[in-house]
Amino acid sequence: MGQTGLRLSRSLRFLNRRFREIRMVVKGLISTDHPILAHLIPIRRCNLDCGYCNEYDSVSAPVPLETMLRRVDLLARLGTTVITISGGEPLLHPELDQIIRRMRKQGMIAGLITNGYLLNVQRIQRLNDAGLDHMQISIDNVLPDEVSKKSLKVLDQRLRWLAEHAKFHVNINSVVGGGIRNPEDALKISQRAIELGFTSTIGIIHDSDGQLRPLREREREIYRTLKNQGKRSYSRLNFFQDAIAEGRPNHWRCRAGARYLYVCEDGLVHYCSQQRGYPGKPLEEYTVEDIRREYRTQKACAPYCTVSCVHQTAYLDFWRDPQTIPPVEMRNRTQQKLVQISER
Ligand code: SF4
Numbered sequence: 001m002g003q004t005g006l007r008l009s010r011s012l013r014f015l016n017r018r019f020r021e022i023r024m025v026v027k028g029l030i031s032t033d034h035p036i037l038a039h040l041i042p043i044r045r046c047n048l049d050c051g052y053c054n055e056y057d058s059v060s061a062p063v064p065l066e067t068m069l070r071r072v073d074l075l076a077r078l079g080t081t082v083i084t085i086s087g088g089e090p091l092l093h094p095e096l097d098q099i100i101r102r103m104r105k106q107g108m109i110a111g112l113i114t115n116g117y118l119l120n121v122q123r124i125q126r127l128n129d130a131g132l133d134h135m136q137i138s139i140d141n142v143l144p145d146e147v148s149k150k151s152l153k154v155l156d157q158r159l160r161w162l163a164e165h166a167k168f169h170v171n172i173n174s175v176v177g178g179g180i181r182n183p184e185d186a187l188k189i190s191q192r193a194i195e196l197g198f199t200s201t202i203g204i205i206h207d208s209d210g211q212l213r214p215l216r217e218r219e220r221e222i223y224r225t226l227k228n229q230g231k232r233s234y235s236r237l238n239f240f241q242d243a244i245a246e247g248r249p250n251h252w253r254c255r256a257g258a259r260y261l262y263v264c265e266d267g268l269v270h271y272c273s274q275q276r277g278y279p280g281k282p283l284e285e286y287t288v289e290d291i292r293r294e295y296r297t298q299k300a301c302a303p304y305c306t307v308s309c310v311h312q313t314a315y316l317d318f319w320r321d322p323q324t325i326p327p328v329e330m331r332n333r334t335q336q337k338l339v340q341i342s343e344r
């Protein structure tokens with residue numbers, strides 16, 4: 001396909017995607033009985049081993065295709081509007097294209113979070129053909145080090161291939177915090193993303209419970225600079241991070257388990273990647289009653305939470321429906337940590 005054909009195809013896809021996104025917002029405003037976003041894990045294995053990550057292993061097999069298709073159908077039955085495939089590294093799943101196809105066939109918006117290592121021109125074209133809507137690549141530093149190999153130097157050729165061939169939207173997420181050595185790298189990564197025609201966002205790395213690790217002064221400055229520049233997109237709905245970057249709590253209603261679902265490789269529904277085990281119920285048995293209960297349930301970990309996708313889905317309902325059900329006892333150290341942080 002020539003450059004004119006590619007540009008036309010991208011424009012048509014953009015319009016189609018925008019239409020479906022508007023429909024998602026309208027549907028979400030009309031009813032609170034369905035998930036807006038689900039993260040679905042097709043494989044826990046990852047080809048990297050980032051020092052801050054608690055979401056991967058090095059041995060797991062891919063979830064069988066039939067099981068994944070069934071999970072997509074179950075999420076569609078709950079009325080889910082967006083599924084984002086995550087991991088582990090989802091490109092390690094050999095039948096990923098078919099999973100994405102099923103998401104689109106069910107009328108959902110299809111997203112993918114990847115470390116980008118396994119991208120090549122052919123793989124990008126397969127993702128185009130499958131109907132992928134959004135891809136996010138997180139890049140942590142300019143040069144690889146012992147904390148992270150998600151580096152601009154390693155990924156730059158893949159980014160150029162994406163700029164030349166991808167028909168889907170690409171967002172590059174850079175990060176501060178969590179032991180990333182040079183916070184200045186986030187500026188360079190964002191600049192490169194904009195140069196290539198992508199959108200760019202900045203994330204704050206959380207600890208193993210999804211909670212804030214306070215930022216250093218230089219990290220805060222970089223965060224503020226990046227927030228004030230760059231392109232706008234729905235993924236820039238990150239106002240909550242302003243308080244987090246300053247080490248202040250957020251007063252918000254986490255709707256995890258209702259408006260956002262995390263479906264692990266075993267097919268269980270969890271609040272999010274950092275609060276696995278709650279409610280920990282099989283997707284096969286998840287109903288609108290579960291959604292209604294969790295929508296009204298407070299989450300003890302909310303004030304210092306940095307899990308951005310859950311914050312973003314909560315914006316749709318921030319103005320309505322106070323949470324009246326007390327939080328379940330969190331098995332991990334979250335409660336204790338909150339006390340420690342607030343006593344500082
Ligand atoms: S690439 Fe992603 S899933 Fe893999 S170890 Fe790094 S942060 Fe975790």
Ligand code: SF4
Nearest residue numbers: 210254272301302305
């Ligand atoms: S507040 Fe919600 S999204 Fe954040 S860690 Fe807790 S359950 Fe997860």
